[in-house]
Amino acid sequence: MEYMVSGRTDTGTLRKSNQDAIDWCVDERSGQALLVVADGMGGYEGGEEASRIAVDTVMEMLAPALTEGMPPEFRRERVQSALDLASERIEVRKVQAPDLARMGTTIVLAWVSGNSALLAHIGDSRCYQLQQDTLHCMTRDDTVVQSMVEDGSIREQDAPNVPFRNVLTRALGAADATATFGEVSLASGDQLLLCSDGLMEALAEEEWHTRLLQAESVQSGVNALIEGSLEKGAKDNVSVVLLSTV
């Protein structure tokens, strides 16, 4: 199976800095791809730095594993150790620079190999699968609000008014860096979309769908989503990494 990957991150219309970070790599020989999106927090500088550290560490640790052709059963462990290292590096920076003490980041990554993908995430950046004409969210947000909706404490429509709506239950740079893992099987023509919450906030999911279906290439698909968010006045940073299978 061949992969086409593209990605883009934008500061949005209101913020001064982009605290999101993205990256991806494709190894054609082994038929594998790695996609990452991180959304930093904790002040301008902190947010930028935390997401950058997370993405860089993940790429540094996992990109070589793509070429090595690591057996699937070891991949989770490898991903978790990369995240542990990223978490450790963020902690070190926090100690060095007291101004960054509140920094942290979400992360979502997809390790695509053959017709399946290993997903790992911490926080509320998401991974979606676009299959023919249905869009599925493959990750569960690590947020207080999500827990409240799930345990029936609140109705979904109340979520935007909840006082703690912005609080993550887990983040890279907080105490516990254990990721939630998932597996996705991919059929030819499927698309895998990684994004930060800026996309969800700015553009309704129904719109992604039509925009992606109209796109002629992965790149134009990514652009369609980002431009669409900006047209809607995206307040937050918006990031998208899109993988298309052929």
Place this chain on the structure above:
Amino acid sequence: MSAITFVFERMFSLRLLVVAAAVVFAFAGDSLPLLGYLDRMMFSALEDATGGAIDARELVEPAWSAAAIRGALMAGAMFLVLVVPRLGGAAALPVVLLLAGALVVLQAALMFYQKVWLPLGEVVTLLLAGYLVMLFWLQPQRTIESLTGNVLAARTRLSKLLLRQGQPDEALEVLADCPPDDHTLELQYDIAIQQERKRQYDKAGATYQQILAARRGYRDAAERLAALDSIADEATRAGGSGFDTTRTLVMPQQSVSRPTLGRYEIEREIGRGAMGVVYLGKDPRIARTVAIKTLSYQAFDASELGDLKSRFFREAEAAGRLSHPAIVTVYDVGEEADLAFIAMDYAQGRPLSDFCRPDRLLPLSTALTIVARVADALDYAHGQRVIHRDIKPGNIIYNPDNGELKITDFGIAKIADDSRTRTGSVMGSPLYMSPEQLKGHKVTGASDTYSLGVTLYKLVSGQTPYQGETLAALTYQILNKRPRSVREFNKDLPNGVVRLINKAIQREPDKRFANAAVMAEALRRQASRETAEAS
């Protein structure tokens, strides 16, 4: 280049014409027959007067004559160009006439007694003609000078006004074209001090530099500049690019002016609240001590700030309308470049959170009375359509010495929490928050009653009805579980108090006390029962 423009701009002036005339007279005077007219007239006049006693052939023209005439011409030109403007047209007239007369007399005397021929006529001509020319120059010059004076005076006044209105940058800008005289320097100095107070240390430093460039050693500008530089060093060492909620205002050393917020002089930091740093300040006009709570903008994104500010000012104004002995009076709200602030009565005493440790609880009747008084104040506020939103022991200041009680932070405490994006762990706890508030439903007076119920729970037991390791766990419990009975923590609690607390912290707002006044009434009944039993 600037020298050329300087010369060029001043070349086409009537004053130059006078100087040029003097030069022409000096070096080409002989070829201008008109210039000899006065001398010829003088000669014939003297001849007539003496009845031909003077013979032209007897007169000697000394060797120094030409040099003397030239010197006199130059001196005359200098007099016209430099002295006449100082004297003014009218005052210069007698001087010019006197000089011209003296020269004529001198020439006659030399001729008559010394037999020396010194043709001073050229000099007299220059003086008289030059004076006329200078009159033409003086007239517009006076207008220009008076206009310039007016403009400078107006600029100085405007600058003072701007400074008084707290706009030092604009005040400085207005002064930009004024020559650095005493007035200007003094004003610039005042501006620099105000910039210092507003903690715009970079700008203040630039202003001091400007002053020092104009006059070295002006007052203590140099020392102040040095002090500012050391503050800047400190800030860089701290590694901060700006202030955040956890950072205090830099409290500068003696040689730098005390910072101000609005008209309040900051004395010291007294604490850190939900929004940001709290300062003890003083209103210099009426010597009133105030507590100033600040909301630092640095912690927020530009996208949230507009909304946040308008909410802050709306809530602060609503709180400002409240006037109740048990509610902290809000005097003022204001804004600086990097923060908003609210100035309120400085309540002496300790927050009730100081009396919440299980081994350090207040006597039951005291706790009940305090909570009853808080309920009264809440009822008053609810009547004014103001909801506190964050009733908890930390927001109630109690003075054990005189029994005074003050509720602080009406409406404003929750603002920062709600707006901040994903601060993760740094966030107010929902321990005292009502279920409807947690769900994001409309907050009413009943929510305050609930929070007050939890406060009472804490005051009589040292515990809260719900406990959870994480925010998610705690939220789940508050929304879905039965509270632990307060009796579990305090076995001696009378049934009445337990019932009262249970009613106040009902999950359904309708099942709680009908309003805060009803709760106050129940609390007081219980308190008097307590006192009766105790005695």
